Amino acid sequence: MTGESGGRRILLVECDGEKRKxxxxxxxxxxxxxxxxxxxxxxxxxxxxxxxxxxxxxxxxLGSLTCAPDGAWLVGRLDRSGAALPILLVSDADPSAAEMAGPVIACRPEEVTRHLELLAGSE
Known part of the structure; x- marks a missing residue:
C-alpha cells in the first residue's frame, strides 16, 4: 500500500544505524x-x-549531523551539482534552531511523513 506517498523514492542519510533503521x-x-x-x-x-x-x-x-562530512557539506555539494530536490533535516532538537544553507526543511522525527505529504501536494 503506497497511500499518499505514491511509492515515491526517498534517499535517507543517517550515520547512526539504529536511527537509520x-x-x-x-x-x-x-x-x-x-x-x-x-x-x-x-x-x-x-x-x-x-x-x-x-x-x-x-x-x-537527512538525519544526524554528527558524521563527517556533515549535512551542511552535503547540502552545499548538492546545490553546486544542480540537483534540485527537497531536503528534510530530521532532528530531535528544536527544528527552528537548525542553521543550514539552501532549501532545507527542518522537522522533528514524528513530523517527517507529514512534511513529505505536504511536499507531494505542492508538486
Missing amino acids: SLGFVLRLAGYRVTPVRTSYEALDWVVKRQGAPERFFALV
Missing part, C-alpha cells in the same frame, strides 16, 4: 521506497548518478 521503517510504513545510506559521500553519489534517470529521488531525508 527506525526512520527507514517509518518511511516504508508510509509507503515510500527508501534507499538508506550512512554518509554524505554515499548520498551525493546516489543523487548525482540518478539526476538524469527517469526515476529520481523525490526527497532527501
Whole structure:
C-alpha cells in the first residue's frame, strides 16, 4: 500500500544505524521506497548518478549531523551539482534552531511523513 506517498523514492542519510533503521521503517510504513545510506559521500553519489534517470529521488531525508562530512557539506555539494530536490533535516532538537544553507526543511522525527505529504501536494 503506497497511500499518499505514491511509492515515491526517498534517499535517507543517517550515520547512526539504529536511527537509520527506525526512520527507514517509518518511511516504508508510509509507503515510500527508501534507499538508506550512512554518509554524505554515499548520498551525493546516489543523487548525482540518478539526476538524469527517469526515476529520481523525490526527497532527501537527512538525519544526524554528527558524521563527517556533515549535512551542511552535503547540502552545499548538492546545490553546486544542480540537483534540485527537497531536503528534510530530521532532528530531535528544536527544528527552528537548525542553521543550514539552501532549501532545507527542518522537522522533528514524528513530523517527517507529514512534511513529505505536504511536499507531494505542492508538486
